Amino acid sequence: MADIALTRALDPEAAIAGRRYFRSRTIIYGLLTIFAIVYLLPLVVVILNSFRQLPEIAQNGLIAWPRSFSFKAWVDAWSTYCVGGTCAGMQGNFFNSLKLAIPATIISTAIGAINGYILSKWKFRGSEILFGCMMLGVFMPGQVALMPWAYILGTLHLTNSTYGLILIHCVQGISFTTLFCRNFYVNIPDDLIKAARIDGAGFWRIFRKIILPLSPPILIVTVIWQFTGIWNEFLYAVIFTSGREQPITAALVALSTNGTNVRVYDVMSAAVLIGALPPLLVYLLGGKYFVRGLTQGAIK
Amino acid sequence: MSALTVHNLRKSFGAVEVLKGIDLEARNGEFVALVGPSGCGKSTLLAMIAGLESVTSGEIRIGERLVNSVAPKDRDIAMVFQSYALYPTMTVRENMLFGMESRKVPRPEQEATLARVAALLQIEALLKRKPGQLSGGQRQRVAMGRALVRDPKLFLFDEPLSNLDAKLRVDMRTEIKKLHHRVGKTTVYVTHDQVEAMTLASRIAVMHQGSVQQFDEPQRIYDHPANMFVAGFMGSPAMNFIPAELTTEGGKPALTIKLADGETATLALFDNVASRATSKQVILGIRPEHLSRYDPEARAQKPGMVSLHAPVELVEPTGAETIAVMRLGDLEIVGRFDPDEAPSMGEEILLGVDMAHACLFDPATRQLI
Ligand SMILES: Nc1ncnc2c1ncn2[C@@H]1O[C@H](COP(=O)(O)OP(=O)(O)OP(=O)(O)O)[C@@H](O)[C@H]1O
Numbered sequence: 179m180a181d182i183a184l185t186r187a188l189d190p191e192a193a194i195a196g197r198r199y200f201r202s203r204t205i206i207y208g209l210l211t212i213f214a215i216v217y218l219l220p221l222v223v224v225i226l227n228s229f230r231q232l233p234e235i236a237q238n239g240l241i242a243w244p245r246s247f248s249f250k251a252w253v254d255a256w257s258t259y260c261v262g263g264t265c266a267g268m269q270g271n272f273f274n275s276l277k278l279a280i281p282a283t284i285i286s287t288a289i290g291a292i293n294g295y296i297l298s299k300w301k302f303r304g305s306e307i308l309f310g311c312m313m314l315g316v317f318m319p320g321q322v323a324l325m326p327w328a329y330i331l332g333t334l335h336l337t338n339s340t341y342g343l344i345l346i347h348c349v350q351g352i353s354f355t356t357l358f359c360r361n362f363y364v365n366i367p368d369d370l371i372k373a374a375r376i377d378g379a380g381f382w383r384i385f386r387k388i389i390l391p392l393s394p395p396i397l398i399v400t401v402i403w404q405f406t407g408i409w410n411e412f413l414y415a416v417i418f419t420s421g422r423e424q425p426i427t428a429a430l431v432a433l434s435t436n437g438t439n440v441r442v443y444d445v446m447s448a449a450v451l452i453g454a455l456p457p458l459l460v461y462l463l464g465g466k467y468f469v470r471g472l473t474q475g476a477i478k
Numbered sequence: 479m480s481a482l483t484v485h486n487l488r489k490s491f492g493a494v495e496v497l498k499g500i501d502l503e504a505r506n507g508e509f510v511a512l513v514g515p516s517g518c519g520k521s522t523l524l525a526m527i528a529g530l531e532s533v534t535s536g537e538i539r540i541g542e543r544l545v546n547s548v549a550p551k552d553r554d555i556a557m558v559f560q561s562y563a564l565y566p567t568m569t570v571r572e573n574m575l576f577g578m579e580s581r582k583v584p585r586p587e588q589e590a591t592l593a594r595v596a597a598l599l600q601i602e603a604l605l606k607r608k609p610g611q612l613s614g615g616q617r618q619r620v621a622m623g624r625a626l627v628r629d630p631k632l633f634l635f636d637e638p639l640s641n642l643d644a645k646l647r648v649d650m651r652t653e654i655k656k657l658h659h660r661v662g663k664t665t666v667y668v669t670h671d672q673v674e675a676m677t678l679a680s681r682i683a684v685m686h687q688g689s690v691q692q693f694d695e696p697q698r699i700y701d702h703p704a705n706m707f708v709a710g711f712m713g714s715p716a717m718n719f720i721p722a723e724l725t726t727e728g729g730k731p732a733l734t735i736k737l738a739d740g741e742t743a744t745l746a747l748f749d750n751v752a753s754r755a756t757s758k759q760v761i762l763g764i765r766p767e768h769l770s771r772y773d774p775e776a777r778a779q780k781p782g783m784v785s786l787h788a789p790v791e792l793v794e795p796t797g798a799e800t801i802a803v804m805r806l807g808d809l810e811i812v813g814r815f816d817p818d819e820a821p822s823m824g825e826e827i828l829l830g831v832d833m834a835h836a837c838l839f840d841p842a843t844r845q846l847i
């Protein structure tokens with residue numbers, strides 16, 4: 179009897195709590211779904227348009243359910259579309275971007291890792307101040323450095339070349355890569371380094387054998403950050419390169435300001451997607467590790 | 479011959495002087511324990527011996543060689559860390575080989591040493607595992623293994639057992655003692671556990687606030703602590719300190735102590751310490767195990783025994799012995815009793831005080847008289 183009375187007494191409250199929980203969940207998921215749709219809609223429109231045919235786009239408008247389907251826009255955008263007199267599509271610019279982003283990512287990440295290792299495990303007098311100065315780079319907007327870079331690239335005869343952009347992105351990226359790596363490495367216990375020093379290992383052997391094997395989480399974060407950042411970068415690319423030397427982001431601008439007045443929405447959509455694909459792939463492949471690496475310490 | 483000599487060693491971090499003139503010495507094959515409360519500078523001293531911290535002034539010699547500015551790897555030492563500091567991405571095997579690889583020891587020799595040490599520590603079954611897959615005790619063993627493959631002149635241990643649970647700690651303590659007997663290497667062992675220091679060491683350096691308070695054999699430190707800090711730190715429960723006044727009783731030196739309600743008690747002094755005292759006021763130090771239920775028969779065998787009345791305030795049985803807190807005037811004193819003759823709460827016990835083991839301290843300098 180007592181049992182029954184007890185459950186009956188509790189029941190209404192539990193039911194109310196349950197309903198309240200359900201309602202709040204519904205609201206949260208509803209809102210999140212709306213945000214996700216708003217955020218993804220442009221991408222969907224662009225993807226759909228890249229497979230539509232131009233006359234159909236002209237007829238039904240930019241935002242409409244596709245009535246036609248073709249790969250022509252992709253082929254055009256990749257290899258035949260004419261920009262500024264040459265008719266080779268975006269492929270050259272795409273490879274320019276790869277030639278730019280891959281070395282710049284590798285070099286800036288490597289330097290960041292070594293900087294982080296030194297600034298966390300081999301501190302010297304003034305190393306904290308040095309780190310503080312490097313962190314200014316994190317907050318400095320890119321356009322502040324435009325003039326100095328113009329001067330430097332001019333002096334080094336690196337204007338209108340991928341190498342010039344590689345140099346810029348390596349230098350500009352070091353603040354971030356150093357910050358990421360240092361903050362990760364400070365969590366590696368100093369005792370490991372001390373033990374290794376007693377074991378007879380030097381600066382580089384400790385880095386290679388102890389620090390690097392612990393680094394994948396932060397290196398993945400840094401590589402993703404740098405690669406997407408450098409790939410998507412636009413300001414330096416437009417200002418310091420032109421024509422065939424341009425990376426894809428800069429070339430997309432040229433595409434939209436093409437001489438003829440006909441808006442080739444299908445080709446533009448495909449070109450934009452070609453330009454967006456690598457960072458997207460990097461994120462899809464590595465996004466999981468990106469989030470994990472940002473939240474995880476060095477040693478569980 | 480000394481394996482390690484530390485002379486007037488000082489260390490400052492900025493304006494803070496952490497070590498204030500340390501003198502220390504370890505003979506060949508000796509086991510020296512550094513013991514002291516947290517923050518007294520034990521780890522700093524050990525790190526300086528290892529070469530991981532720079533020397534502000536003073537001398538460190540390993541064997542005959544002055545090593546003040548020699549790199550850690552060239553000091554011929556091995557160290558076991560409190561955190562074990564096992565390389566997390568390497569297997570146990572790789573952990574133990576790492577040092578030999580750094581030193582370019584020939585492969586066959588590496589393998590032979592690894593096999594020998596793994597057998598010695600019984601960790602053969604663990605060689606393929608990573609540190610994350612080991613229990614605390616196993617990690618501890620591997621950490622020692624990594625030090626043992628080195629065959630160095632000097633072993634340094636920084637609180638190697640403090641991360642283990644109580645039972646395992648006692649087991650490993652015994653193992654370390656056995657190991658030291660077998661290997662016979664000079665060892666400096668940092669701990670804040672005075673029992674560990676007492677059981678393991680051939681000599682103990684008791685440190686406090688950056689200086690060595692006393693450096694001697696364990697039993698001498700226990701029986702003749704150099705000052706009140708050492709007396710209070712070594713031994714658990716701690717020594718009782720009772721303010722007293724030097725007097726005479728029947729022409730012989732004695733001590734008078736205050737009891738409740740203005741009463742006093744006079745305890746005959748067994749030793750001729752009275753002549754060394756510079757003032758009438760002293761502090762009597764008496765260890766809990768030198769208090770017992772007064773037994774007139776035993777008195778015949780123990781000439782230093784005197785008696786004292788004290789009400790019992792608290793009784794704590796631990797099984798092997800019973801700890802009792804008693805009141806003596808304004809003070810609480812702690813006694814350690816055989817469970818058979820333990821007092822009960824509220825009892826007014828007639829306490830036997832074994833004055834033969836009493837220590838007297840100068841209240842001003844806090845030094846042993
Ligand atoms: N790098 C440093 N900079 C400034 N002060 C330090 C530094 N390292 C240690 N100290 C100080 O030196 C003193 C001694 O430290 P140490 O680590 O040697 O103590 P310990 O005796 O090993 O203590 P514990 O038993 O807690 O390990 C402490 O007061 C500590 O704050």
Ligand SMILES: [Mg+2]
Pocket residue numbers: 520521522
């Ligand atoms: Mg310490």
